[in-house]
Structures are given as structure tokens and as C-alpha cells.
Amino acid sequence: MNDWLTRDLQHLWHPFTQQDEWAGEPKLCIERAEGVELIDTEGRRYLDAVSSLWCNVHGHRHPKLDAALLDQVGRVAHTTMLGLTHPPGIELAERLCALTGLDRVFYSDSGSSSVEVALKIAFQAQQQRGHTQRTRFAAFTEAYHGDTLGSVSVGGIDLFHGVYRPLLFDALRIPCPDRPDPEAEARCLAQAERLFAEHGETLAGFIFEPLVQGAAGMRMHSPAFLVALCTLARDAGVLLIADEVATGFGRTGTMFAVEQAGIRPDILCIAKGITGGYLPLAATLTTEAIFDLFRGPYTAWKTLFHGHTYTGNPLACAVALASLDIFRDEAVLQNLGPRVEALRNGLLLLRHRCVLERRQRGLMAAVRIGPFSADARMSHRVALACRDEGVIVRSLGDAIVLMPPLAMTPSQIRACTAAIGTALHRLVPA
Numbered sequence: 001m002n003d004w005l006t007r008d009l010q011h012l013w014h015p016f017t018q019q020d021e022w023a024g025e026p027k028l029c030i031e032r033a034e035g036v037e038l039i040d041t042e043g044r045r046y047l048d049a050v051s052s053l054w055c056n057v058h059g060h061r062h063p064k065l066d067a068a069l070l071d072q073v074g075r076v077a078h079t080t081m082l083g084l085t086h087p088p089g090i091e092l093a094e095r096l097c098a099l100t101g102l103d104r105v106f107y108s109d110s111g112s113s114s115v116e117v118a119l120k121i122a123f124q125a126q127q128q129r130g131h132t133q134r135t136r137f138a139a140f141t142e143a144y145h146g147d148t149l150g151s152v153s154v155g156g157i158d159l160f161h162g163v164y165r166p167l168l169f170d171a172l173r174i175p176c177p178d179r180p181d182p183e184a185e186a187r188c189l190a191q192a193e194r195l196f197a198e199h200g201e202t203l204a205g206f207i208f209e210p211l212v213q214g215a216a217g218m219r220m221h222s223p224a225f226l227v228a229l230c231t232l233a234r235d236a237g238v239l240l241i242a243d244e245v246a247t248g249f250g251r252t253g254t255m256f257a258v259e260q261a262g263i264r265p266d267i268l269c270i271a272k273g274i275t276g277g278y279l280p281l282a283a284t285l286t287t288e289a290i291f292d293l294f295r296g297p298y299t300a301w302k303t304l305f306h307g308h309t310y311t312g313n314p315l316a317c318a319v320a321l322a323s324l325d326i327f328r329d330e331a332v333l334q335n336l337g338p339r340v341e342a343l344r345n346g347l348l349l350l351r352h353r354c355v356l357e358r359r360q361r362g363l364m365a366a367v368r369i370g371p372f373s374a375d376a377r378m379s380h381r382v383a384l385a386c387r388d389e390g391v392i393v394r395s396l397g398d399a400i401v402l403m404p405p406l407a408m409t410p411s412q413i414r415a416c417t418a419a420i421g422t423a424l425h426r427l428v429p430a
């Protein structure tokens with residue numbers, strides 16, 4: 001009965017997965033973990049170089065996170081925020097506001113939900129302040145904000161989103177370069193200027209992934225470009241919605257990426273790293289000015305009628321608090337420098353004629369390889385081949401993504417980049 005991989009094929013449907021491909025390729029079944037290593041059912045160990053899909057921060061089975069979870073289990077695993085409240089939810093809201101400079105926290109349970117909430121808040125806030133013509137959103141080209149239909153509507157990755165177009169609302173597209181090249185950014189900015197001049201008065205909000213468009217394959221832009229765009233949006237009365245689901249919690253070198261641009265968004269979406277990668281939790285933060293637009297007597301009908309069953313789950317909040325303690329007590333951000341440097345050096349050492357480009361900000365990185373036809377599935381095959389080197393990575397389009405936990409040591413990070421080099425040389429001999 002322990003033939004997990006055969007049984008997997010009987011009933012599971014994996015996310016973002018062509019099941020016919022999955023059925024035909026070697027598979028791993030992860031049974032436990034220690035620090036930044038995943039351990040499969042055969043006892044083999046792998047460095048978790050994608051942070052278990054971009055959310056693990058301090059490593060797996062961190063004693064303080066484990067203890068916080070167990071302590072909360074001993075009190076209550078789940079209650080509700082609809083009509084009741086609880087200490088870890090309150091304390092976490094206080095700490096998140098202090099960290100971000102924002103004032104209100106609305107909990108949900110996935111990055112996609114945090115974006116749905118942000119879009120609804122922005123739209124309703126504009127309606128309730130009398131800007132009833134502001135019914136649309138601006139978003140970047142190649143944006144990724146999650147997989148629910150609202151977040152897919154503002155998303156712009158055709159491969160993921162194209163088939164659903166008939167179900168979606170239209171978003172206005174702000175072009176965003178794939179690297180912080182001043183000329184490309186100036187061109188995009190000029191287009192954005194025209195867009196805001198022409199349509200600014202119909203826009204409720206501008207949603208963006210600050211500095212790094214993760215799911216698009218780690219496309220990057222400069223803080224100055226983002227500042228200029230946000231100024232245009234602000235001047236047009238458009239609310240700023242920063243989606244830091246991927247970039248938050250130290251990924252780009254600062255706690256939040258907007259700090260590097262000195263931007264205080266009106267609305268901020270956070271998820272992935274919030275619990276250190278332990279439990280599903282997300283939050284949409286807003287300013288007090290936005291919150292005030294939702295206040296009034298019940299029959300003024302200004303309430304935000306939105307919520308999820310597991311909104312603000314106490315177990316998740318307790319672990320999130322412990323994760324923030326670790327950031328503080330173990331000086332996690334202050335210790336990032338040598339890790340970021342190890343990643344940079346490791347990427348530079350990747351010498352192969354098929355390496356087209358390396359992209360990095362903080363501990364977010366991608367290596368683009370090519371030219372290969374799509375059906376060669378080369379980046380995917382390189383990612384699979386890395387497992388023979390004891391490293392778990394994933395591909396995104398023609399890129400191989402590296403997103404190590406912030407706790408990964410410099411030498412482990414170098415082992416991850418070296419694995420990509422070895423795999424690439426094995427599959428495509430020089």
C-alpha cells in the first residue's frame with residue numbers, strides 16, 4: 001500500500017501540471033524535511049532551492065515555528081473572524097502595520113484571495129467616495145496576481161490566462177520592461193503617461209508587482225521606474241495596489257520591495273512568506289483613509305461584504321508572529337548580504353553557450369536558456385536533472401528559477417547554481 005507514486009496517479013490532479021507529462025516522468029514523494037533540505041520516501045535529500053514554491057523563509061521545521069504552532073494547537077486550531085476575534089490575529093495585525101506603515105489588515109488565505117480583496121476594496125472605495133466612473137484597473141504586461149478570476153483579469157500571462165479571456169474583465173496594460181534598462185523604461189513610461197492622461201479618470205487602481213515580476217520569469221525593473229509610474233497614477237487619482245505576495249518578507253533584500261522605491265501603497269497584498277512557509281495565510285493591508293470610506297451605519301451599505309471561512313486562521317497567525325520574531329531575533333535581513341552575493345557569484349559561474357541571461361534581485365533569480373523549441377521542454381528537463389545533483393528547482397517558460405529560503409547558507413546556494421550548470425552540461429554537451 002505504500003507505492004505512493006502509483007497511487008498519486010490514480011486520484012491526484014496537480015497544479016500547473018500537464019498530467020500526461022507528469023505520468024511519464026520521474027517523480028519524487030517528499031516525506032519530511034530538515035532545515036533547507038527536503039527528504040523523499042527513499043531517504044534521499046534535496047536542497048529546497050524554490051522555497052517550496054517561494055514561501056519558505058527560515059527553513060523547514062524551525063524549532064520556534066514548530067513550537068508556536070504546537071502552542072496554538074493547545075489553545076484553538078480554528079475559530080472565526082466573522083463576529084469574533086482572537087489574540088494572535090490582533091497581535092499580528094499590529095505587527096504587520098508597524099512593519100509596513102499601513103493601518104488596517106484584512107486577512108484571507110492565499111495570495112490570489114488577497115488580490116481579489118484588494119481589487120474589491122479599491123473599486124468599492126472609489127464608488128463610496130463618489131468616483132463612480134472609476135471602474136477599471138491598470139496592470140503591467142506579463143503581470144501575475146494569482147489564479148482566481150479577478151486576479152486572472154489583471155494578470156497578463158497569455159499561456160496561463162488566455163483561455164479564460166471570455167470570462168474576464170478588461171484591464172488597461174502598462175508596458176513593463178524585462179530588465180532595468182533606462183531606455184526601455186523611458187519608452188514604457190512615455191506610454192504610461194499617455195495611458196493615464198487618456199484613461200486615468202476611469203481607473204480605480206493600478207496593481208503591480210514591485211521590482212520583480214516573478215511568475216513572468218523574474219522580469220525586473222528599477223525602483224526609479226516604479227516611482228515614476230506611481231507618481232503618474234497618484235496624480236490621476238488612481239489607488240496604488242502593491243502585490244508583494246512574492247517579493248515580501250525579505251525576498252528582494254528589504255522586508256518589502258516598495259521600501260526600495262520609498263513607495264507607501266494605498267493597498268498592499270502579502271501572502272507566500274508570511275508564515276515562513278508553514279500555513280496558508282494572506283493579508284490585504286490598507287491606509288486608514290481607505291478604511292474610513294467603508295465606515296457608517298449598517299444601512300448606509302458601505303460594508304465590505306467579503307470573507308473566507310479560514311480568514312485569519314489562528315494557527316497561521318501564531319506561526320506568522322513567530323516568523324516575525326525570527327526576522328528580528330536572528331537578524332535575518334542583516335545577514336542576507338553574503339547569501340545574495342553567493343547567488344550572484346554562482347550565477348556568474350554558470351558558463352554554457354545556452355545561458356542567454358541571468359536575472360537577480362536579492363534572493364530571487366532566474367537563468368534563461370535557449371534557443372530551444374517549446375516542445376524540447378529543455379528548462380523543465382534541466383530542472384528535473386538537477387534532482388540527480390540533490391537540488392529541487394522549477395522552470396518557468398525558458399527560465400530556471402532560483403528562490404532559496406533566506407536561511408540557505410552561501411555554500412548551499414552555490415551548490416544550487418552548480419547543480420544547474422552540471423545538469424545543463426549533461427543535457428546539452430558543449
Ligand SMILES: *Cc1c(COP(=O)(O)O)cnc(C)c1O
Binds near residue numbers: 147214
Ligand atoms: C504566487 C503569487 C500570487 C498568488 O498567490 P497564491 O497564494 O498562489 O494564490 C499572487 N501574486 C503574486 C505576485 C504571486 O507571486
